[in-house]
Amino acid sequence: MYTVSEMNKVARQMLEGALGSVWLRGEVSNLKRAASGHTYFTLKDDRAEISAVRFKSVSPFLPAPTQSLQDGMEILAYGRATLYEPRGRYQFIVSLVQPAGLGALQVAFEQLKRKLQKEGLFDEAHKRPLPAYPMHVGVVTSPSGAAIRDIISVTRRRFPLAQLYIFPSSVQGEAAPTEIVSAITSAQRFSASHTPLDLLIVGRGGGSLEDLNVFNAEVVARAIYACQIPVISAVGHEIDFTISDFVADRRAPTPSAAAEIAFPDQEDVRRQLQASLVQNLRRVRAGIDRREERMNSRLHEYVFRLPGNKIDSLSQRLDMHLQALLREMQQALTKRTRALDHAQGLLRLSDPRLPLRRGYSITHISGEKEPLRDTANLSPGMSIETRLLHGTILSNVLEVKTDEDR
Amino acid sequence: MKIDESLNRLEVITKRLGQEEVPLDESLALFEEGIALAAAIKTSLDEARLKVQKVLEKAKGTFAIEDFDL
Numbered sequence: 001m002y003t004v005s006e007m008n009k010v011a012r013q014m015l016e017g018a019l020g021s022v023w024l025r026g027e028v029s030n031l032k033r034a035a036s037g038h039t040y041f042t043l044k045d046d047r048a049e050i051s052a053v054r055f056k057s058v059s060p061f062l063p064a065p066t067q068s069l070q071d072g073m074e075i076l077a078y079g080r081a082t083l084y085e086p087r088g089r090y091q092f093i094v095s096l097v098q099p100a101g102l103g104a105l106q107v108a109f110e111q112l113k114r115k116l117q118k119e120g121l122f123d124e125a126h127k128r129p130l131p132a133y134p135m136h137v138g139v140v141t142s143p144s145g146a147a148i149r150d151i152i153s154v155t156r157r158r159f160p161l162a163q164l165y166i167f168p169s170s171v172q173g174e175a176a177p178t179e180i181v182s183a184i185t186s187a188q189r190f191s192a193s194h195t196p197l198d199l200l201i202v203g204r205g206g207g208s209l210e211d212l213n214v215f216n217a218e219v220v221a222r223a224i225y226a227c228q229i230p231v232i233s234a235v236g237h238e239i240d241f242t243i244s245d246f247v248a249d250r251r252a253p254t255p256s257a258a259a260e261i262a263f264p265d266q267e268d269v270r271r272q273l274q275a276s277l278v279q280n281l282r283r284v285r286a287g288i289d290r291r292e293e294r295m296n297s298r299l300h301e302y303v304f305r306l307p308g309n310k311i312d313s314l315s316q317r318l319d320m321h322l323q324a325l326l327r328e329m330q331q332a333l334t335k336r337t338r339a340l341d342h343a344q345g346l347l348r349l350s351d352p353r354l355p356l357r358r359g360y361s362i363t364h365i366s367g368e369k370e371p372l373r374d375t376a377n378l379s380p381g382m383s384i385e386t387r388l389l390h391g392t393i394l395s396n397v398l399e400v401k402t403d404e405d406r
Numbered sequence: 407m408k409i410d411e412s413l414n415r416l417e418v419i420t421k422r423l424g425q426e427e428v429p430l431d432e433s434l435a436l437f438e439e440g441i442a443l444a445a446a447i448k449t450s451l452d453e454a455r456l457k458v459q460k461v462l463e464k465a466k467g468t469f470a471i472e473d474f475d476l
Contacts, residue, residue, distance in 0.1 A: 133410040160454035165461050186463040266451050273444040276416050283423035284437045
């Protein structure tokens with residue numbers, strides 16, 4: 001179940017998402033100029049109508065000022081369909097009005113788009129992959145605009161290892177296209193002779209249609225296309241599309257999004273490091289486990305000739321060592337490293353022949369398997385066998401002494 | 407080493423550690439190398455301060471570079 005506010009909000013988002021900015025053709029009626037300076041009217045055709053509003057603050061530059069609007073006039077209006085949530089009213093917010101039949105900006109846009117598309121400037125094959133970890137990134141934009149502030153703040157959060165180089169340019173007005181082109185050229189010369197740039201972001205924040213139109217200039221489009229550094233275009237808001245977006249290697253919906261696309265998130269990098277260490281530790285441990293198994297089978301061969309209780313005590317000792325080993329391994333991640341050296345040492349310790357290696361030996365009465373633990377069954381003249389690390393000694397007993405005799 | 411080279415090297419290390427025939431000594435050395443690499447990357451991330459500069463081309467190929475403050 002929705003509340004009214006919730007539903008109106010969802011409806012507005014759906015409406016704005018589905019339509020974006022569009023050109024709308026219709027006849028003006030019910031025209032009212034409010035004291036606030038806003039202009040309200042209805043746009044209609046022969047079968048339907050929609051409320052429209054043009055706010056005073058939208059833009060001072062208008063080919064056809066709303067003052068000239070009259071009831072009954074056929075116009076082309078550029079704007080966004082939206083829903084005014086408090087009233088649940090569906091309406092069209094107009095940013096630009098032209099007498100019907102002209103649509104000069106739109107026509108120019110469509111013509112240039114078709115021309116460049118035909119020339120292959122939008123081809124996917126020409127688009128280059130972006131670097132995964134760009135360290136030196138150029139930004140062509142106004143140094144005083146919202147775009148550079150957004151890009152800096154996102155980059156600082158995501159990937160402060162990078163360096164940004166701003167190539168200043170105006171991004172509105174008649175001189176803007178030429179300035180953008182020369183800033184892009186500068187960036188390439190800088191990249192070739194000073195610091196190689198991994199990526200270039202070209203753009204500006206949201207603005208009026210005329211402002212954004214700077215990025216529809218053919219010279220700008222060709223400069224972006226010809227740029228030797230991969231380019232992300234970042235112009236205006238989500239729904240604004242410019243010719244620059246089509247020729248760039250990648251389009252970002254906003255300048256902030258350009259920085260999100262350009263840079264990896266340092267949190268992801270940190271997680272990746274952690275994951276790779278955990279995986280490495282597992283693999284080293286698996287290697288040690290394999291050796292442990294091999295050793296176990298070797299131990300098995302060796303103790304084949306030993307009585308059961310001996311085997312038990314040996315394998316118990318081995319278990320103890322291996323458990324210690326495991327503990328050490330688990331601490332290794334946090335303790336960083338040294339534990340593994342211990343592990344190596346413990347592996348050596350768990351060698352079953354270690355006592356023999358140290359100089360101890362095992363003795364039993366000739367013809368018997370049981371190792372001797374005391375002298376109870378021995379008497380002078382008996383023959384015994386002593387097993388060393390390498391080789392066996394056969395001897396005759398000369399004399400037997402108990403511990404008490406010492 | 408650049409961060410992408412370090413991360414690539416880490417990947418190579420992980421791959422090598424997954425192979426059965428790696429000698430124990432080598433695998434421990436690789437493990438330590440991986441830890442050192444990861445620690446170096448982490449430190450450089452911890453210490454990183456974004457640097458922003460404004461570049462003006464005074465004459466063709468001659469650049470004036472200054473720190474950029476908002």
